[in-house]
Amino acid sequence: MELIAALGILFFSVLAGALGALLGLGGGVIIVPALTLVFGYPMQFAIGASLIAVIASSTGSASYYVEEGLSNIRLAMVLETATTLGSLFGALLALFLQQWVLAAAFGVLLLYSAYHMLSRPEEACIVPPGPCGPFDLSCSYEERPEGKKVEYGVKNLGRGMGASLGAGGMAGLLGVGGGIIKVPVMNLWMGVPMRAACATSNFMIGVTALAGAIIYYEFGNITPTLAATVAVGVFAGAAIGTRLSGKIDALSLKKVFAAVMIIVAALMFLKAAGALP
Amino acid sequence: MPALNRYIRLVLLGGMGASLVLMIIGLMLLAARPDGWQDVTLGPVEAFNAIAQGNPVGLIDLGLMLLIATPLARILVALGLFLRGREWKFVAVSLAILLVIVSAILLKIH
Numbered sequence: 001m002e003l004i005a006a007l008g009i010l011f012f013s014v015l016a017g018a019l020g021a022l023l024g025l026g027g028g029v030i031i032v033p034a035l036t037l038v039f040g041y042p043m044q045f046a047i048g049a050s051l052i053a054v055i056a057s058s059t060g061s062a063s064y065y066v067e068e069g070l071s072n073i074r075l076a077m078v079l080e081t082a083t084t085l086g087s088l089f090g091a092l093l094a095l096f097l098q099q100w101v102l103a104a105a106f107g108v109l110l111l112y113s114a115y116h117m118l119s120r121p122e123e124a125c126i127v128p129p130g131p132c133g134p135f136d137l138s139c140s141y142e143e144r145p146e147g148k149k150v151e152y153g154v155k156n157l158g159r160g161m162g163a164s165l166g167a168g169g170m171a172g173l174l175g176v177g178g179g180i181i182k183v184p185v186m187n188l189w190m191g192v193p194m195r196a197a198c199a200t201s202n203f204m205i206g207v208t209a210l211a212g213a214i215i216y217y218e219f220g221n222i223t224p225t226l227a228a229t230v231a232v233g234v235f236a237g238a239a240i241g242t243r244l245s246g247k248i249d250a251l252s253l254k255k256v257f258a259a260v261m262i263i264v265a266a267l268m269f270l271k272a273a274g275a276l277p
Numbered sequence: 278m279p280a281l282n283r284y285i286r287l288v289l290l291g292g293m294g295a296s297l298v299l300m301i302i303g304l305m306l307l308a309a310r311p312d313g314w315q316d317v318t319l320g321p322v323e324a325f326n327a328i329a330q331g332n333p334v335g336l337i338d339l340g341l342m343l344l345i346a347t348p349l350a351r352i353l354v355a356l357g358l359f360l361r362g363r364e365w366k367f368v369a370v371s372l373a374i375l376l377v378i379v380s381a382i383l384l385k386i387h
Contacts, residue, residue, distance in 0.1 A: 003308060052341065056293070059347050063289040066282045073281055077355065077370050084377040092384075135366060206289075206348035207374065213345055214381040224337040225307065228300040231344065235297060 005039060009226070010233045012038070017057060017237020022244060023254055027053050027234045028176035029113055032106060033264045035226075037271065043102040044094060045223065048216035049230045050175030051209045056231040057238050058177065058205035070199035072139040072192065075154055079164040083178070083208040086168025091212035094173050095219055100272040106174055107268035114258040114265070116180050127153040127191030141196060152193055160190045164204075172212030177205040281358050285351050292347025299340030306333035349378060 012034040016027035028050040035046035065071040094102060129138035130153045137154040154160075163185040167178035179201045186197035216222050270276045278286075310333070324342065327335025356371035 006308070052344065055344055055348060056297075059289050059293045059344070063286050063293065066286045066289065067278065069278070069282060071282075073285065073355070074367060077352075077367065077374065081370060081373045081377070084374055088377055088381050091381075207352060207378075210345060210348045211378055211381050214378065215384065217345070218382075218384065222341070224334055224341055225304070227341055228304055228337045231341075232297065232300055232304065235293075 006225070006229055009035070009039060009229050013053065013230045013233025014237035014240065016053070017234035017239075018241035018244065019237075019253075019257060020057060020234070021061075021238045021241025022248060023117065023257060025113070025117075025179075027057055027237075028174070029110060029261065031230055031234070032175055033110070033268060035230075036103070037264070037267055037276065040277065041226070043099050043106070044216065044221045045226065047094060047102070047173075047175030048213070048222040049227045051171070051213040051216060052222060052227040053230045053234040054171070054175065054177050054209040055206050055213060056235050058202055058209070060235055060238060062199075062203045062206060065199035065202060068199075069139075069141045070196055071203035072137065072154075072196055072200045073203065074135065075137040075139065075186075075190075075192070076200045076204045078135060078137065078157070079160060079182075080204055080207050082161045082164035083168030083171065083182075083204055084211040086165040086170075087172035087208045087210075087212040088168075088215065090169040090172025090174075091215035092172075093169075095215065095221070097173075100274065102174070103268050104272035107265040107272065109170070109174055109176065110261045110265035110268065113180055114261040117254050117258045117261070125191065126150070126193055127155050129153040133157045139196065150193055150196075152191065152196065155191050156189045160185055163189070168208050168211070171205070171208050172215070175212075177201070178208065179205065281355065284354050284358060288351045288354050289347060292343060292350060296340045296344035296347065299336055299343060303333040303336035303338075303340060306336065352378075 013027070013031060016030035019025060019030060020027045031050045031053055032046045035041040035049060036043055062071060066073070129151050132154040135157070138152065140149055140151040142149055163181055167181040170176060170181065171178040182201040182204065183197045186192040186200060187194050192200065213222065267276065324335045324338040328339065352371055352374050356368065356375070359367040359371060
């Protein structure tokens with residue numbers, strides 16, 4: 001990697017981190033296409049670097065959510081038994097899949113992300129605290145700035161575990177956090193309030209990505225310079241994005257970014273078809 | 278703040294801070310070298326050898342390993358706290374996650 005390329009990768013990583021913080025996205029949907037389409041990295045190397053970036057951004061923001069009590073740590077750990085398993089198998093599968101299959105799968109993911117970004121979020125009813133299967137996963141947090149305490153329980157653990165297995169598989173296979181599956185599942189199926197679902201999903205991402213990252217690392221698909229450049233850039237970008245939130249019209253930004261994702265999805269399909277290098 | 282949240286937060290902040298410092302210093306030293314960037318993958322032992330030889334890639338690799346180890350450390354901390362609180366169901370959950378991660382580590386060896 002040349003120094004000039006490293007600076008370019010750093011730029012895209014800062015952008016990914018900032019947009020991730022502003023739009024509630026993992027940086028993977030920006031980093032993987034940038035590394036493959038702009039810098040010509042093979043899909044597996046891009047996914048490996050993205051997984052490291054995902055761990056960095058999740059670790060950074062999770063410490064805040066844990067301090068605020070927004071992350072439901074017990075629920076996260078129960079679901080992590082499924083996401084880590086999915087991530088492990090997803091990463092193993094990615095090592096054996098051909099480039100065009102991964103590029104096409106990423107194109108589908110981008111289209112779904114664009115649709116998800118433009119669709120109106122539904123809010124589920126909060127479940128009252130109580131046992132859920134063999135566990136008591138009830139939790140509470142304080143709404144700011146009113147200081148109102150929100151107490152909630154969890155339901156449908158089995159369905160949540162199944163969806164978490166799929167989200168983990170997507171993380172390991174494509175190098176993304178899987179929040180676009182976990183957050184709606186926790187909110188709509190399991191009755192977790194939206195803010196807590198986002199924070200719990202974010203908390204889970206680090207361990208989920210870890211299982212996949214170990215596989216990519218062991219099989220030589222994570223190069224230190226590339227992964228560290230991306231991780232440092234995403235972390236810096238997330239800090240910038242957090243400061244910009246509230247000052248930028250997130251709705252307009254979402255519409256523009258959804259359009260960009262559709263274009264990038266088309267490029268990924270062209271790459272899968274062999275029309276792009 | 279409950280002890281579980283307090284200790285996990287400390288692990289996340291510590292791991293993130295230390296790994297970022299190592300990676301940033303390593304990247305800056307690498308950028309200052311006349312022979313440019315090196316896209317090499319190092320194992321844990323090789324990383325320490327590289328640091329001893331003054332190769333910044335070793336520093337970067339160590340930072341990466343620390344970053345990767347941070348989520349693992351928070352599972353270990355949670356396991357310790359669940360054991361102390363005799364929350365056996367969550368002890369089992371923590372051990373199940375560790376089992377998957379250890380399986381991932383052992384896959385290459387076998």
